Amino acid sequence: MKNTPFTEKHIALGAKMAAFAGYNMPISYTGINDEHQAVRTNAGVFDVSHMGEFILKGEHALDLIQRVTSNDASKLTAGKAQYSCLPNNEGGIVDDLLVYCIEENKVYMLVVNASNIEKDWNWISQFNTNNVEMHNISDKTCLLAIQGPNATSMLQPLTDVDLVNMKYYTFAKGTFAGVPNVVISATGYTGAGGIEIYFEDTDGAADKIWEAIFATGGPKGLKPIGLGARDTLRLEMGFCLYGNDIDDTTSPMEAGLGWITKFTKPFTSSEIFAKQKAEGVTKKLVGFEMVDKGIPRHDYEIKDAAGNVIGRVTSGTQSPSMQKAIGLGYVNTPFAAQDTEIFIAVRDKALKAKVVKVPFLS
Secondary structure (H helix, E strand, O other), X not given: OEOOOOHHHHHHOOOEEEXXXXXXXXXXXXXXXXXXXXXXXXXXXXXXXXXXXXXXXXXXXXXXXXXXXXXXXXXXXXXXXXXXXXXXXXXXXXXXXXXEEEEOOOEEEEEEOHHHHHHHHHHHHOOOOOOXXXXXXXXXXXXXXXXXXXXXXXXXXXXOOOOOOOOOOEEEEEEEOOEXXXXXXXXXXXXXXXXXXXXXXXXOHHHHHHHHHHHHHHHHOOEEEOHHHHHHHHHHOOOOOEOOOEOOOOOOOOOOOHHHOOOOOOOOOHHHHHHHHHHOOOEEEEEEEEOOOOOOOOOOEEEOOOOOEEEEEEEEEEEOOOOEEEEEEEEEHHHOOOOOEEEEEEXXXXXXXXXXXXXXXX
């Protein structure tokens, strides 16, 4: 199992650790509900250094990205980022990712899911027919996500970059906590605001940044947060988790990701998606709230009133913010309309639920 530069700090803080994507990662410290509320109401720090980062360089870098991603990366100017996905050839999704434009038409950073690093690298490489310079910098890149409504004001003393006024999905490179060349990005997967910072752990940078963040934010209630709360936070926003809500068999059109599927250029499976857009899809990813008491879990069957299986749950939890059970799942399209009554098969019972609009939190 791999460690991040912060693993010993998590253990020292009493984190409950578990294997995730080949890394020894913190699942929780003081409890998922407590950590969840800290991020929603104040600020918290996630170690997400297990994520993957690739640098693509050269005059054909943009062309390669355009051919393998669903979104239109030509819209990106230096200092802007974009959510996208890597479609496969059969209309499914290899991975979802972020595309960062470092230098327009020349240098880009792709940020991919930890469990898909090798898969994504191999997938993109097979389309690299014009000798784009590719570097897998995953193992040497640290990534901390500092999320929450007070995150930017809390961390502003650590950098000259204007964190408070940084627009969503933009980034800047600067000095942070005395460490140069830190990419500071107004992104994150919690819906609570905040930043993510990318840096290389040279000359003790990881220790320096971690200590500075907690020295500055700790007295103001900043807390370390585990992957458990990261999951409940993203689910309340209706954000997809690769391997649960999207995978090699689901299309972005089915997953409600039509907004990152742009037909301004050809890309893998673009003809399949264009047909789905024109003709409609047979299943859709929906959000739902439980009406009856019970927690929906991944892979539970979704049924209609007559007991017919009409889909399956992809993600589910007891929402700490809403104090009710919520979930995401694919259902046959006729059952995807808001307020449709559906039933979740929990053990030998069919528990009532209803389709609702996502994000669950407005």
